[in-house]
Amino acid sequence: CFCKLKGSIDDCSCSVDTVDYFNNMKIYPRVQSLLVRDYFRFYKVNLKQECPFWTDDSKCAIRYCHVQPCQEEDIPDGLKGDMLRNIHFNESPVDKYKASMQYNDCLHSAKDHNRELGYLNTTISSENYKDFELWQQYDDAQDNFCVKESSPGEYVDLLLNPERYTGYKGPSAHRIWRSIYKENCFRPENSPHNFIQSSKINGMCLEKRVFYRVISGLHASINIHLCSKYLLSPKDNLEIVPGGRWGPNLQEFQIRFSPETTGGEGPNWLKNLYFTYLLELRALAKAAPYLEREEYYTGNKVQDKDTRLAINDILNIIKSFPDHFNESVMFTGGAEAQLLKEQFRQHFRNISRIMDCVGCDKCKLWGKLQTHGLGTALKILFSGKFDKWESTLHDFNKKKFFLERSEIVALINAFGRLSESIFELDKFRQMMR
Ligand code: FAD
Numbered sequence: 067c068f069c070k071l072k073g074s075i076d077d078c079s080c081s082v083d084t085v086d087y088f089n090n091m092k093i094y095p096r097v098q099s100l101l102v103r104d105y106f107r108f109y110k111v112n113l114k115q116e117c118p119f120w121t122d123d124s125k126c127a128i129r130y131c132h133v134q135p136c137q138e139e140d141i142p143d144g145l146k147g148d149m150l151r152n153i154h155f156n157e158s159p160v161d162k163y164k165a166s167m168q169y170n171d172c173l174h175s176a177k178d179h180n181r182e183l184g185y186l187n188t189t190i191s192s193e194n195y196k197d198f199e200l201w202q203q204y205d206d207a208q209d210n211f212c213v214k215e216s217s218p219g220e221y222v223d224l225l226l227n228p229e230r231y232t233g234y235k236g237p238s239a240h241r242i243w244r245s246i247y248k249e250n251c252f253r254p255e256n257s258p259h260n261f262i263q264s265s266k267i268n269g270m271c272l273e274k275r276v277f278y279r280v281i282s283g284l285h286a287s288i289n290i291h292l293c294s295k296y297l298l299s300p301k302d303n304l305e306i307v308p309g310g311r312w313g314p315n316l317q318e319f320q321i322r323f324s325p326e327t328t329g330g331e332g333p334n335w336l337k338n339l340y341f342t343y344l345l346e347l348r349a350l351a352k353a354a355p356y357l358e359r360e361e362y363y364t365g366n367k368v369q370d371k372d373t374r375l376a377i378n379d380i381l382n383i384i385k386s387f388p389d390h391f392n393e394s395v396m397f398t399g400g401a402e403a404q405l406l407k408e409q410f411r412q413h414f415r416n417i418s419r420i421m422d423c424v425g426c427d428k429c430k431l432w433g434k435l436q437t438h439g440l441g442t443a444l445k446i447l448f449s450g451k452f453d454k455w456e457s458t459l460h461d462f463n464k465k466k467f468f469l470e471r472s473e474i475v476a477l478i479n480a481f482g483r484l485s486e487s488i489f490e491l492d493k494f495r496q497m498m499r
Pocket residue numbers: 229230231232233234235236239240242243261262281282283285286287288289292322335336421424428429430432433
């Protein structure tokens with residue numbers, strides 16, 4: 067079977083079998099039960115941001131592209147008003163105060179602000195806030211691999227809007243993928259094709275290969291999801307969900323990934339999925355000491371405690387994985403390497419902006435979330451802020467560096483998507499048997 071991938075994952079020392087076992091037996095069930103928790107379920111996103119690259123795409127009218135809005139009463143109290151407590155245990159009240167200052171919305175929602183900061187007998191001077199804003203803009207520009215949205219958008223309940231087949235295809239979808247691969251991905255020299263041939267990838271340097279592989283892996287993951295939750299006809303083996311009938315479509319999967327229908331590329335794309343998984347896995351391991359200290363605040367003490375226990379359990383398993391992706395061999399070698407790193411970051415930032423051009427709201431929601439999660443993983447791996455853990459811990463408070471709630475939510479959900487793709491891929495293998 068073409069989807070029984072053999073050997074090790076390119077640019078990693080680890081085999082497909084190792085990842086399959088680790089993911090399907092240990093990680094997948096745990097991550098799925100984590101993602102139904104309130105902290106990870108509600109994601110704030112602006113789906114109305116204008117596409118910065120073209121304006122001639124008409125609005126998609128496909129029924130399955132619709133994103134169901136969130137009811138105000140469904141949003142946990144602790145997430146309302148944007149006074150999110152991104153606060154770590156063992157911090158002093160002053161540190162807590164400083165950390166709270168990081169939210170732009172502080173100034174806008176003074177009521178919530180005062181309530182949340184009521185325990186501190188301090189007032190915020192606008193002078194401090196200006197400094198802080200400047201500092202934050204600088205930090206964004208230096209560290210972030212995603213462009214920040216101009217307005218925060220609205221909460222979406224991810225469980226109400228699962229990623230699945232929507233029917234989005236044709237010129238609009240192709241334009242997105244083409245502009246990602248053609249203009250915003252590193253390409254092998256003299257490559258005339260719209261999309262990149264895997265055989266040419268090996269001629270590129272490691273950093274450029276990594277960039278291509280993570281994008282291709284994300285693309286493979288999105289397409290596996292639409293195959294495994296396909297809109298089926300009544301005679302098929304169905305999972306009946308209100309508003310549609312969804313289930314695996316083996317034929318669709320074969321067309322998208324078999325060597326015969328993809329010029330031999332399909333299995334390489336599937337391997338790239340494993341690569342992207344390993345990269346995000348490494349980012350989680352690297353940020354584990356930080357994520358273990360997060361409060362996961364939703365306002366419900368019992369739930370928040372359970373969430374902390376669940377995440378610590380997952381992080382412990384992730385840390386025990388034997389063959390992590392090694393980011394330390396990337397971008398070494400002086401000024402040229404730094405230039406390459408900057409190009410890498412700019413390419414990825416562009417891809418995060420292209421997501422505003424996706425013509426199907428449901429695809430846009432998951433496209434934005436997954437690029438945000440991947441961008442957060444890249445920030446953890448390459449910003450340098452998570453490299454020296456002990457000193458960084460102190461630096462959090464001095465330099466006020468931390469991940470925002472939305473970054474953590476995107477990171478874990480994006481990882482959950484990849485984990486589910488690997489699990490679904492195994493189901494397709496079994497169906498083919
Ligand atoms: P496409 O997937 O559009 O690919 C275009 C070309 O890219 C292919 O012809 C091939 O040459 C190359 N290619 C394909 N896969 C890879 C890979 N893994 N690596 C490298 N090159 C590759 N549809 C849904 O039904 N539900 C969704 O949730 C959804 N989300 C989307 C999110 C985004 C951001 C985008 C851009 C599209 C999304 N789509 C979604 C559409 C879906 O990804 C396909 O574009 C669509 O189904 C058309 O598929 P296709 O077979 O024409 O090839």
